[in-house]
Structures are given as structure tokens and as C-alpha cells.
Amino acid sequence: xxxxxxxNGVEIPRIGLGTYPMIGETLTSAVVTAYKSxxxxxxxxxxxxxxxxxxxxxxxxxxxxxxxxxxxxxxSKISDELYRPTEVGGGCNKGIYFWKSSPVxxxxxxxxxxxxxxxxxxxxxxxxxxxxxxxxHWPYPDFFEDIWYEMELIYKQGLVRAIGxxxxxERHFETLREHCEIFPMVNQFETSPLNTKDxxxxxxxxxxxxxxxxxxxxxxxxxxxxxxxxxxxxxxxKYSCTKAQIILRFDVQRGLIPIPKSSxxxxxxxxxxxxxxxxxxxxxxxxxxxxxxxxxxxxxxxCPGL
Amino acid sequence: xxxxPFKAQIVYVLNALYRRTPYCRKLNDDGIxxxxxxxxxxxxxxxxxxxxxxxxxxxxxxxNDFCNWALKSQSLEYGFSILxxxxxxxxxxxxxxxxxxxxxxxxxxETGGLNDRYYTILHPxxxxxxxxxxxxxxxxFNDNPVGTYPLKCVRNIINDIFSKFCCSLNKTPLYPICVxxxxxxxxxxxxxxxxxxTHKCSVEDKVKTRQDLIHQISVFCRDRGLKLLVVIPxxxxxxxxxxxxVMNIDRLVPADVMTLNYYDDISFVDSKLYASATILNAKxxxxxxxxxxxxxxxxxxIKSKK
Numbered sequence: 001x002x003x004x005x006x007x008n009g010v011e012i013p014r015i016g017l018g019t020y021p022m023i024g025e026t027l028t029s030a031v032v033t034a035y036k037s038x039x040x041x042x043x044x045x046x047x048x049x050x051x052x053x054x055x056x057x058x059x060x061x062x063x064x065x066x067x068x069x070x071x072x073x074x075x076s077k078i079s080d081e082l083y084r085p086t087e088v089g090g091g092c093n094k095g096i097y098f099w100k101s102s103p104v105x106x107x108x109x110x111x112x113x114x115x116x117x118x119x120x121x122x123x124x125x126x127x128x129x130x131x132x133x134x135x136x137h138w139p140y141p142d143f144f145e146d147i148w149y150e151m152e153l154i155y156k157q158g159l160v161r162a163i164g165x166x167x168x169x170e171r172h173f174e175t176l177r178e179h180c181e182i183f184p185m186v187n188q189f190e191t192s193p194l195n196t197k198d199x200x201x202x203x204x205x206x207x208x209x210x211x212x213x214x215x216x217x218x219x220x221x222x223x224x225x226x227x228x229x230x231x232x233x234x235x236x237x238k239y240s241c242t243k244a245q246i247i248l249r250f251d252v253q254r255g256l257i258p259i260p261k262s263s264x265x266x267x268x269x270x271x272x273x274x275x276x277x278x279x280x281x282x283x284x285x286x287x288x289x290x291x292x293x294x295x296x297x298x299x300x301x302x303c304p305g306l
Numbered sequence: 307x308x309x310x311p312f313k314a315q316i317v318y319v320l321n322a323l324y325r326r327t328p329y330c331r332k333l334n335d336d337g338i339x340x341x342x343x344x345x346x347x348x349x350x351x352x353x354x355x356x357x358x359x360x361x362x363x364x365x366x367x368x369x370n371d372f373c374n375w376a377l378k379s380q381s382l383e384y385g386f387s388i389l390x391x392x393x394x395x396x397x398x399x400x401x402x403x404x405x406x407x408x409x410x411x412x413x414x415x416e417t418g419g420l421n422d423r424y425y426t427i428l429h430p431x432x433x434x435x436x437x438x439x440x441x442x443x444x445x446x447f448n449d450n451p452v453g454t455y456p457l458k459c460v461r462n463i464i465n466d467i468f469s470k471f472c473c474s475l476n477k478t479p480l481y482p483i484c485v486x487x488x489x490x491x492x493x494x495x496x497x498x499x500x501x502x503x504t505h506k507c508s509v510e511d512k513v514k515t516r517q518d519l520i521h522q523i524s525v526f527c528r529d530r531g532l533k534l535l536v537v538i539p540x541x542x543x544x545x546x547x548x549x550x551x552v553m554n555i556d557r558l559v560p561a562d563v564m565t566l567n568y569y570d571d572i573s574f575v576d577s578k579l580y581a582s583a584t585i586l587n588a589k590x591x592x593x594x595x596x597x598x599x600x601x602x603x604x605x606x607x608i609k610s611k612k
Contacts, residue, residue: 089445095430102431143432171529293348295394 006185007208016041018261020048028057030263043259045077059127096169098140115150134160138289161195188212192219216258218296239277249274320452321342324459327466337376352499367595387432411512536565540574545583
């Protein structure tokens with residue numbers, strides 16, 4: 001599968017491995033298996049709390065295979081803190097960083113200090129000198145432009161090879177266009193045949209922004225969409241593949257970069273093995289017709305003011 | 307805290323009993339509580355507000371694209387927080403109705419324990435004076451009310467049983483309840499009615515604060531391609547007189563915000579249409595909804611079903 005070229009010339013693999021919420025041995029095993037299956041892109045974030053485990057997993061990968069740092073494309077994100085899964089209400093945002101109400105954001109140059117500290121901590125935990133892509137996890141409304149300005153500095157410092165955003169809409173990009181020096185190279189958000197988000201994808205395409213897709217297979221859990229599942233079954237039978245492969249192929253043919261998460265050896269292999277068939281135009285349209293604008297991930301709940 | 311099997315069973319039964327009581331601070335089955343259970347998406351019409359919005363706007367008349375996001379005793383500030391957190395569930399061009407009761411300008415977000423219910427449904431940055439300990443308690447309380455506050459819950463269960471027993475012996479007629487409501491709402495206004503200059507300034511300030519907040523909501527909606535409509539519901543005439551003596555209702559909403567005003571509507575003069583001074587009864591609410599839907603169709607905010 002050929003790589004995609006970002007607007008600054010950096011090459012990014014067409015499919016990647018999502019790592020949330022894997023930790024410890026599960027993550028190490030998934031990373032090694034994924035590498036052996038052909039994955040080169042690994043996606044994490046500071047608030048997945050698995051960067052340190054990923055760092056250790058990469059060390060094991062380098063020691064046990066021919067993998068080198070420059071074979072891999074490592075993505076991380078700058079985020080607010082989450083409540084840990086073991087805490088009450090785990091998984092929800094804490095509101096520690098990037099909100100006007102946060103005590104840590106009150107001092108002078110607070111955004112600069114936080115962003116510089118966060119990137120250096122991420123690099124240290126992942127045990128690398130640079131990241132291939134660094135993303136703003138949410139368009140935090142109180143400090144959106146300030147965070148982007150700091151990310152531009154990090155890019156200029158050479159700590160990251162590319163920078164981008166997550167969950168952004170057209171109005172966010174237009175705000176950045178007015179104020180920023182470097183336009184985002186990537187926008188990562190959730191999309192599926194049940195939520196095709198054609199408008200923002202068209203906007204990204206026409207503005208040189210590449211789209212990464214998180215949780216690309218979540219739509220498979222929504223069994224109430226009978227027409228959608230029947231179509232997937234029909235296509236899976238036709239191409240002798242799984243429903244998940246149909247969705248990932250659909251994403252790739254739309255020019256998107258899906259990052260499915262799996263720790264299962266056979267699923268890791270099948271998720272990347274999608275080059276042996278091509279969906280025709282009518283099948284793409286049929287899948288697009290399943291669109292009901294279903295937001296699977298509670299985006300607005302995680303980040304008000306999105 | 308671990309319970310023996312016998313104690314656990316008692317706690318289970320008491321929790322079930324407590325959840326049936328009106329004291330239970332669990333979210334209502336209507337309004338935002340219902341939305342959070344169903345997570346309807348691609349909505350075209352929502353209403354935000356307090357008690358009157360909760361009871362006066364019923365789903366069945368507005369159709370499946372409508373959702374009621376009101377909550378009992380909700381301030382406008384928290385209504386805005388709900389919009390910030392959940393607006394992603396609205397379709398582009400959707401209409402946000404803001405039901406505003408004139409006496410709500412005297413509400414304050416500082417209403418103590420009542421605001422704790424937001425800890426489990428809103429992002430911390432949209433909760434005023436966020437307190438992590440309160441959040442933990444609220445999550446625990448949601449899961450296990452009796453285990454978290456045993457004495458209070460047991461007292462409320464006993465009160466509930468006692469009040470039901472008394473009520474069955476002597477049912478209170480509706481009219482005195484209505485008079486009570488007018489009296490209590492009137493009490494808030496009375497201090498302003500007999501106002502000296504300081505009080506008048508205070509009303510002016512409150513109207514100005516409200517105008518500013520509605521303006522912010524209007525900008526928020528405009529930036530996200532949503533249409534804001536302020537609806538001022540009908541009021542019982544005796545309460546209206548008191549309100550008119552302290553403020554000019556027309557000044558409550560900024561001039562550039564679309565408004566439907568039923569405050570003075572002669573169709574709602576009859577006291578038999580009210581359940582309380584600010585809330586219509588079933589008959590009154592039915593008339594109100596018919597009029598509102600006709601007006602929404604007339605101004606082109608919803609399509610006619612005919």
C-alpha cells in the first residue's frame with residue numbers, strides 16, 4: 001500500500017494502529033504483531049496514559065525485529081487530562097489544562113509552558129527524539145489559537161515532523177487560516193458509513209489536509225442499522241473478507257487514513273490486508289447511502305464548544 | 307465499602323425505593339435526562355429551559371426530530387452549558403428554542419446542591435465552581451444513593467411513604483397549589499415591587515446580565531450554523547401584573563435575536579389553563595404547542611406537516 005504525502009512532503013502510511021486503551025504486555029504484543037503484519041503507523045496520546053508502555057514496547061520491537069525508529073510513523077497528541085479508568089467516572093475529561101477556569105492556566109505564558117512540557121514528556125516516555133506527527137486532541141475553545149501557535153514553534157524546533165488537529169470543523173480551520181503561519185497537515189476525527197461527514201472531508205481534501213479516522217470500526221456495533229449490516233454482509237461475501245475489511249477499504253478508497261485498534265493477532269492481520277480487492281463506485285455509493293450522521297463517540301461531551 | 311450479602315440486599319432494596327421518591331436527585335425521565343438515555347442525533351429542533359420548558363413542550367407534537375433539553379429548576383447559564391456540551395447532536399441549520407421565564411432573571415447559578423446533578427453529565431469546564439470531591443460523591447451517589455448518603459435517603463423514603471399515605475386520605479385540590487405558586491413567585495418580586503432606587507438598579511443589572519448571556523448564546527449558535535429562537539411562554543395574569551411593575555418584558559431579549567412572545571397572549575388569560583403561575587396544565591400546554599408550531603411553520607423554522 002503506497003504512502004500518502006502530507007502538505008509538507010512527509011509520507012504517512014495509509015493505515016495505522018490505534019492503541020487506546022491498551023497498556024502493558026497487551027500493548028507490547030499488539031505493537032510487535034502489528035509491525036510483523038505490516039503496520040508502520042502507531043497512534044497514541046498523552047491522555048491515553050500508555051506512552052511509557054509504548055516506549056518500552058518499541059524498545060522490545062527494536063530488539064526483537066529489524067524495526068528501526070525511522071521505519072515507524074509515531075503519532076501522539078496534546079490533550080487535557082482524563083480521569084483514569086480506575087477512578088470514579090473514569091474516561092471523562094478532567095478539565096485540568098486548556099480551560100480558562102483551570103488554575104494551571106492562570107500564570108503568564110501558561111500555554112507555552114504547558115505545551116513545551118507536554119511534548120518533552122511525550123518524547124521522553126516514548127523514548128524517541130522526535131514524533132512523526134503531533135496533533136491537538138480537541139479544538140479547546142479557550143486557547144485554540146494559542147495552542148496552535150505553540151505547536152508551530154515545536155514544529156520549527158524539529159521536535160515533530162508534522163502537526164495537525166483532531167475533531168476540527170471548517171470554522172476552526174478558517175480561524176487558523178487567518179491567524180496561523182503553518183496550516184494543519186492532518187485532521188483526525190471519527191467517520192464511518194453511518195456518519196460519512198462528506199462536507200468536512202471535501203473541505204480537508206480541497207485544502208491539502210489529510211484525514212485520519214479514529215474508531216473506524218465502531219459502526220459495526222450498531223446492529224439496529226439492518227440495511228447497513230446486510231450490505232456489509234453482502235460485500236464481505238462477494239470479496240471473501242470481513243465486514244471490518246469492507247469498512248477499512250471504504251475509508252482507504254476515500255483517501256482517509258484509518259487507525260483501527262486491535263490486540264487480536266488475526267484481526268490485526270486482516271485489518272491491514274485490504275489491498276487484494278477494490279470496491280467499485282456503486283458499492284462506495286451504496287455504503288455512503290447508509291449515512292445517518294450518527295455520532296458514535298460523544299464528541300461534544302468530551303469537548304464542549306467543539 | 308463492602309457489604310455482607312444480607313446488607314447488600316437491603317441496600318439494593320432501599321436504593322430501589324429511594325429512586326422512586328421525588329427527592330431522588332436523579333435526572334428526570336423527561337428533558338435532558340431522556341435525551342441522555344436515548345442519545346437522539348441529527349436533531350432539527352431542541353428546547354432549552356427550566357420547569358415550564360420541561361412540561362410545556364412535549365415530544366409527540368413536535369415530531370421525532372425534536373428533543374427537549376430542559377431540566378427542572380435550571381438556570382439559563384446551565385442551559386447554555388448543556389447546549390455547549392451536546393450541540394454536536396444537532397443537524398446543520400437546526401433551531402435552538404430558548405424558553406425564558408421572566409422571573410428566571412432572579413435565578414442564580416449559586417443554588418447549592420441543585421447544581422451537583424450536572425457533575426455526571428457536563429464537562430468540568432462548563433460546571434461553575436467545579437469541585438472534584440463533589441464530582442466523586444455525585445458519581446457514587448448515582449450508582450449507590452443509600453450507600454453514599456444512608457441517613458438522608460432513608461429519611462426521604464420514610465417521608466415519601468408518609469406523604470403518599472396522607473395524600474390518599476386527603477387529596478389537595480389544584481387551585482390552592484396554583485395560588486401557592488403565585489404567592490411564592492410573587493414573594494421574589496415583591497421586594498422589587500416596593501423598590502427603592504437600589505432595587506431598581508439591581509433589576510436593571512439583572513436584565514442586562516440576561517441580555518448579555520442571550521447574546522453569547524446567539525453568537526455560539528451563529529458560529530455553528532444553528533438558529534436561535536427565544537420563546538417567552540404565557541404567564542398567569544396575577545403574576546404578570548407583578549412582573550410588569552418591576553420590569554419591561556420587551557427588554558429581556560436583545561433586539562437582534564428572533565423572539566416569539568406569548569407573555570401577553572390573550573388566549574392564555576383563563577386561569578383554568580394553568581397548573582401553576584408559570585406552568586400551563588395539559589389543556590393550556592396543548593393550546594400553547596399548537597400556536598407555537600403554527601408560528602414556527604409561519605416563520606419557516608419548521609416544515610408544515612400538512
